[in-house]
Amino acid sequence: MEHKSKYPVSHVVGFLFSLVLTFVAVFVALKMNVSYTIVMWIIGSLAVLQAGLQLFMFMHVTEGEDGKTNVINMAYAAFVAIVIVAGSIWVLTSGHAAH
Amino acid sequence: MGIKWNEIFVGGDPLLVGSQIAIVLTVVAIVVGLTYFKKWGWLWREWLTTVDHKKIGIMYILSGVLMFFRGGMDGLLMKAQTARPEMNFLDAQHYNEIFTTHGVIMILFMAMPFLIGLMNVVVPLQIGARDVAFPQLNALSFWLFFSGAMLFNISFVVGGSPDAGWTSYFPLAGKEFSPGIGNNYYAIALQIAGLGTLMTGINFIVTILKMRAPGMTLMKMPMFTWTTFITSIIIVAAFPIFTVALALMTFDRLYGTHFFTLSSGGSDMLWANLFWLWGHPEVYIVILPAFGIFSEVIATFSRKTLFGYTSMVVSIVGIAFLSMIVWVHHFYTMDAGPAVNSFFSITTMLIAVPTGVKIFNWLFTMRKGRIQFTTAMLWALAFVPNFVIGGVTGVMLAMAAADFQYHNTLFLVAHFHYVLIPGVVFAVFAGLYYWWPKMFGFMLNEKLGKYHFWLFTIGFNVTFMPMFFLGLKGAVRRAYTYSAESGFAPLFLVSAIGSIILAIGFAVFCYNIYWSFRYAKRNVFHDPWDARTLEWMTASPVQFYNFAVVPEVKQLDAFWHMKKRGETLTLKESDIKKIHMPSNSGLPFYMAVVFGITGFFLVFEAHIAAAVAAIGIVVGLIIRSFDYNDGYYVSVDEIKETERTWRNVEGGTENHVG
Numbered sequence: 194m195e196h197k198s199k200y201p202v203s204h205v206v207g208f209l210f211s212l213v214l215t216f217v218a219v220f221v222a223l224k225m226n227v228s229y230t231i232v233m234w235i236i237g238s239l240a241v242l243q244a245g246l247q248l249f250m251f252m253h254v255t256e257g258e259d260g261k262t263n264v265i266n267m268a269y270a271a272f273v274a275i276v277i278v279a280g281s282i283w284v285l286t287s288g289h290a291a292h
Numbered sequence: 293m294g295i296k297w298n299e300i301f302v303g304g305d306p307l308l309v310g311s312q313i314a315i316v317l318t319v320v321a322i323v324v325g326l327t328y329f330k331k332w333g334w335l336w337r338e339w340l341t342t343v344d345h346k347k348i349g350i351m352y353i354l355s356g357v358l359m360f361f362r363g364g365m366d367g368l369l370m371k372a373q374t375a376r377p378e379m380n381f382l383d384a385q386h387y388n389e390i391f392t393t394h395g396v397i398m399i400l401f402m403a404m405p406f407l408i409g410l411m412n413v414v415v416p417l418q419i420g421a422r423d424v425a426f427p428q429l430n431a432l433s434f435w436l437f438f439s440g441a442m443l444f445n446i447s448f449v450v451g452g453s454p455d456a457g458w459t460s461y462f463p464l465a466g467k468e469f470s471p472g473i474g475n476n477y478y479a480i481a482l483q484i485a486g487l488g489t490l491m492t493g494i495n496f497i498v499t500i501l502k503m504r505a506p507g508m509t510l511m512k513m514p515m516f517t518w519t520t521f522i523t524s525i526i527i528v529a530a531f532p533i534f535t536v537a538l539a540l541m542t543f544d545r546l547y548g549t550h551f552f553t554l555s556s557g558g559s560d561m562l563w564a565n566l567f568w569l570w571g572h573p574e575v576y577i578v579i580l581p582a583f584g585i586f587s588e589v590i591a592t593f594s595r596k597t598l599f600g601y602t603s604m605v606v607s608i609v610g611i612a613f614l615s616m617i618v619w620v621h622h623f624y625t626m627d628a629g630p631a632v633n634s635f636f637s638i639t640t641m642l643i644a645v646p647t648g649v650k651i652f653n654w655l656f657t658m659r660k661g662r663i664q665f666t667t668a669m670l671w672a673l674a675f676v677p678n679f680v681i682g683g684v685t686g687v688m689l690a691m692a693a694a695d696f697q698y699h700n701t702l703f704l705v706a707h708f709h710y711v712l713i714p715g716v717v718f719a720v721f722a723g724l725y726y727w728w729p730k731m732f733g734f735m736l737n738e739k740l741g742k743y744h745f746w747l748f749t750i751g752f753n754v755t756f757m758p759m760f761f762l763g764l765k766g767a768v769r770r771a772y773t774y775s776a777e778s779g780f781a782p783l784f785l786v787s788a789i790g791s792i793i794l795a796i797g798f799a800v801f802c803y804n805i806y807w808s809f810r811y812a813k814r815n816v817f818h819d820p821w822d823a824r825t826l827e828w829m830t831a832s833p834v835q836f837y838n839f840a841v842v843p844e845v846k847q848l849d850a851f852w853h854m855k856k857r858g859e860t861l862t863l864k865e866s867d868i869k870k871i872h873m874p875s876n877s878g879l880p881f882y883m884a885v886v887f888g889i890t891g892f893f894l895v896f897e898a899h900i901a902a903a904v905a906a907i908g909i910v911v912g913l914i915i916r917s918f919d920y921n922d923g924y925y926v927s928v929d930e931i932k933e934t935e936r937t938w939r940n941v942e943g944g945t946e947n948h949v950g
């Protein structure tokens with residue numbers, strides 16, 4: 194096995210951007226004087242943005258030779274994410290549980 | 293550093309003091325024994341630093357046996373306490389701790405390592421690979437699991453056990469209602485062990501996708517490999533949920549956040565929701581590999597190819613999909629309203645469909661087969677009716693409206709023991725009797741195996757069948773005692789007697805391991821069961837490089853057809869090339885130690901000490917990043933030498949099949 198001695202630029206950039214996005218989210222949540230709903234929308238968008246960023250910077254999504262596998266992976270990941278997030282919201286906000 | 297020494301050692305209770313003395317004596321005996329027999333170097337070289345998937349598998353299985361003993365003792369203590377009404381053997385607090393550790397240990401530290409152990413030993417061999425994709429990561433998986441398991445196990449003598457149930461529901465598990473450190477063990481130890489499991493999932497997905505022998509397409513993979521593959525995918529999907537939930541729990545308990553608390557905007561049911569989002573897939577993580585084991589055992593001992601291979605694969609994928617969308621059936625009584633409860637009722641009942649397909653496939657595999665009643669096959673045969681009882685009561689529980697009656701009763705407890713014991717434990721025993729010669733080069737004694745089988749299955753039914761009726765009569769789970777007027781006493785007594793039979797069965801199994809280790813014949817044939825899959829092509833025990841020449845696969849049950857063509861033991865020496873193997877590494881063991889120390893300090897909320905210990909984790913990561921050891925080559929001469937030792941043993945073949 195050979196080792197590429199290339200400096201991992203994309204990883205470092207991705208890491209820095211992730212830090213920035215995280216601290217912006219913390220700032221929005223703790224320091225900005227806006228309504229709860231707006232805070233939720235902003236930090237939610239930042240989270241999606243960061244997930245996308247990491248997909249490209251860390252997860253080599255553009256490097257794979259097998260496009261079909263990537264599509265299946267993405268679809269499955271989206272399914273799991275929707276089940277967890279939308280499912281939890283649905284379950285915890287309906288019926289007697291929420292009141 | 294803020295450690296409260298008086299909280300660390302739990303004293304007073306004679307049972308606990310006895311355990312503490314026993315643990316100290318065992319540790320002393322192990323240290324003295326290793327020193328006396330000069331085995332420290334052997335232990336380090338052959339086991340602690342190994343990256344060989346077969347040895348890692350054996351260590352997993354050994355941990356599983358130990359944890360089965362620990363969890364089983366918990367079970368026996370509970371059965372002793374409830375044998376008669378108003379017993380004073382255990383107090384309420386002690387009983388709470390015991391049913392909590394029983395659940396956690398049996399699921400996470402018994403079922404998981406047993407199955408992951410068998411996956412480790414068998415899957416690379418079944419697909420004709422020389423190891424898993426990431427051997428050192430595999431060792432790290434094991435050592436993190438072991439670290440977490442040991443941290444959890446010391447809780448009952450050091451600091452106090454978690455006592456909020458294996459589900460650890462909030463608000464009870466929160467700091468307000470459980471101020472002691474016991475539940476910190478739950479949050480931290482399961483986190484460490486869970487990291488290991490997640491890495492195992494990734495490792496096996498890559499191994500199965502990338503390292504199959506030439507010619508083995510996905511639809512030519514043995515069924516155990518298929519189930520391991522799908523299980524690994526569920527692990528990768530579900531375990532991160534648990535990781536996050538445990539992290540939030542840790543923040544709540546250690547740093548005063550309010551994710552799951554009743555006050556300050558927390559939601560206690562969010563914990564239940566996240567726990568079961570992981571917890572339900574988790575039960576399929578343990579049941580699917582077990583289904584794979586039964587598929588191999590039933591096909592081999594019916595001497596037929598597995599019936600309905602394609603429908604089997606579709607069913608596994610279907611179960612994996614459905615497993616992600618049924619979690620609410622664990623808390624219908626939270627009452628999220630008719631829409632939610634109906635949706636999850638329907639998805640839950642749907643799971644019975646692919647599972648039923650699998651049951652019929654196994655039955656049709658046996659139909660017109662020449663069935664051999666080996667111990668492994670007996671476990672598979674007993675699995676079918678017992679598991680169906682568990683499955684049918686599961687469909688009863690799936691009906692949300694009816695579940696309001698069954699919820700929190702012993703009916704539920706009986707149901708999941710009827711699913712998990714025949715489904716997982718029977719499978720593990722079947723797998724151990726079946727693959728034992730591959731792991732150790734000798735067979736487990738079949739006669740003792742049959743005693744083990746009958747005692748265990750009869751004991752199991754006598755223990756858990758009465759619980760269905762107790763539950764229907766209104767006996768609640770997790771109650772440490774009951775009144776004589778309740779009328780529960782006779783059935784509880786029957787159940788307690790059953791648990792003793794069950795325990796004797798397990799003791800016979802342990803004795804069987806001991807007996808076979810001492811006395812069983814060693815020159816066992818490499819294919820003692822006349823089996824169908826590639827793992828039986830190798831020597832018993834397997835050569836460290838697995839295959840001298842990687843086999844070429846032409847169809848399903850590849851090894852069976854190779855035997856028909858008479859090409860199994862012919863090895864052209866010109867085909868042998870040098871083999872690349874990974875080097876041993878002490879780093880995974882080191883990581884387990886530093887994770888264990890960090891975890892221990894976190895449990896006792898000694899934050900500065902934990903931060904200092906965590907530096908050790910970072911150091912380990914850095915060392916690994918600069919590790920350029922690419923492994924070594926096994927020379928052609930050494931391979932030839934090794935192969936000659938077992939391929940020439942004509943007449944030394946031993947076939948134990950009755």
